[in-house]
Amino acid sequence: MIWSLLIFALVAYVVIMVGLFFLQRQMIYGPDRRDFTLAMPAEPGYQVIETETVDGLQLRHLWAAPERSDAPVFVVFHGNAGNVSHRPDKFDFLLSSGAGLLLTEYRGFGGNPGSPDEKGLYADARSVMDWLADEGIPPDRIVLYGESLGSGVATKVAADLSAQGTPPHALALEAPFTSVPAVAQRRFWWLPATWLTLDRFDSLSRIADIDTQILIIHGTADRVVPYDMGVALADAAGPRARFLSLEGAGHIELLDFDEVKTALLSLAKAGSPALPGSD
Numbered sequence: 001m002i003w004s005l006l007i008f009a010l011v012a013y014v015v016i017m018v019g020l021f022f023l024q025r026q027m028i029y030g031p032d033r034r035d036f037t038l039a040m041p042a043e044p045g046y047q048v049i050e051t052e053t054v055d056g057l058q059l060r061h062l063w064a065a066p067e068r069s070d071a072p073v074f075v076v077f078h079g080n081a082g083n084v085s086h087r088p089d090k091f092d093f094l095l096s097s098g099a100g101l102l103l104t105e106y107r108g109f110g111g112n113p114g115s116p117d118e119k120g121l122y123a124d125a126r127s128v129m130d131w132l133a134d135e136g137i138p139p140d141r142i143v144l145y146g147e148s149l150g151s152g153v154a155t156k157v158a159a160d161l162s163a164q165g166t167p168p169h170a171l172a173l174e175a176p177f178t179s180v181p182a183v184a185q186r187r188f189w190w191l192p193a194t195w196l197t198l199d200r201f202d203s204l205s206r207i208a209d210i211d212t213q214i215l216i217i218h219g220t221a222d223r224v225v226p227y228d229m230g231v232a233l234a235d236a237a238g239p240r241a242r243f244l245s246l247e248g249a250g251h252i253e254l255l256d257f258d259e260v261k262t263a264l265l266s267l268a269k270a271g272s273p274a275l276p277g278s279d
Contacts, residue, residue: 020188021196025117028149028180028199030081035111036060045095046088049102051127059105059112059124062088066100072169072268073100074143075128077121077150077157083110093261099268100137104128104150118152118199125157143170143268148225148251151176152201159206167212170267174217175251178204178229186226207237214241215267217260219249 020027037048037060045064052058062084066073074094078087084103094101106124107114114120132142139161146154151173158171177183179202184193207214214237218230227245234243244263246254254260 017191017196020191024184024196024198025115028080029108029116031106031109031116032081032083032086033108033111034083036062036083036085036105036109037111049131051124051131053107053120053123053127055120055123057107057112057114057124059107059127060110061105061128062101062103064095064101067098070141071098071100072141072143073102073132073137074145074268075102075104075132075154075157076145077104077125077147077153078106079148079150085110090255094264094268097265097268099143102128102132118201121153122156125153129157129161139166139168142168143172143264144168145172145174145264146176147174148176149201152180152203155203155206155210156201158210158212162209162211167210170213170215171210172215172217172264172267173203173230173233174254175219175222175225176203176216176230176233177201177225178232182229183225203233204236207233207241210237210240212240213267215244215263216241217244217246217254217263219246219251219254221248222251224251 046062048060049063050058050060074091076087076091078084084105087103091101104125105112106116107120108116144154144158146152154171154173158168161167180200181194181197184197187193216230216234216237218227220227231243234241242263244260246257246260249257
């Protein structure tokens, strides 16, 4: 009887593990696949632009040009759900400051073709950076902004630019994780999730090599991405990073805080220095 129960438990464990392995990308990505150009209301100042990825996908994004030729440009990589039509209101304060804003849309999101995965999202980001270069906007005018899952994309872009000797003006990370396997292991502690995760977005291994000022924003009550992961990233980044801790804040409302908006606008100022220390 005991052996039968043990065998049943082992089989059930293996079935669950295999099922989660094959369903993991559906769990990581939650795209709103509706055409974002139809879903969003008319937004003054925005236009739809197209980029082409190295694997031949034509992607659409939202672009608002800066007021001046020397103004900063924020490039936003959003989180794992929804699409860009859900983001303009969140970043209105940046447009009001005169900054440019490119809301990047991923493959498989917002009516774009393809299906999201780590390699694909990096290719989508590269296509956006190539478009900006063609527009005459160099990396030293660009603030990369990563929201949750997008923090992994933004960190990869910043690391690649730094390796090329052309780092961005700044990197801002909202509720970032150290890596997707680390988050998965916390959630599924009873599985070997670290070894089963295909899309890794390993920001912790990259952030120390980023040669620019970094702002990390995290709420102490975040139940999606553990707060200590933001702390770990700030520690790994060293003196270039400022860690903005928001007491009692959760995962999605961080830009509701005036101190976050102030910090982002300060980060974007021409020639602004590195931001040492924590709040």
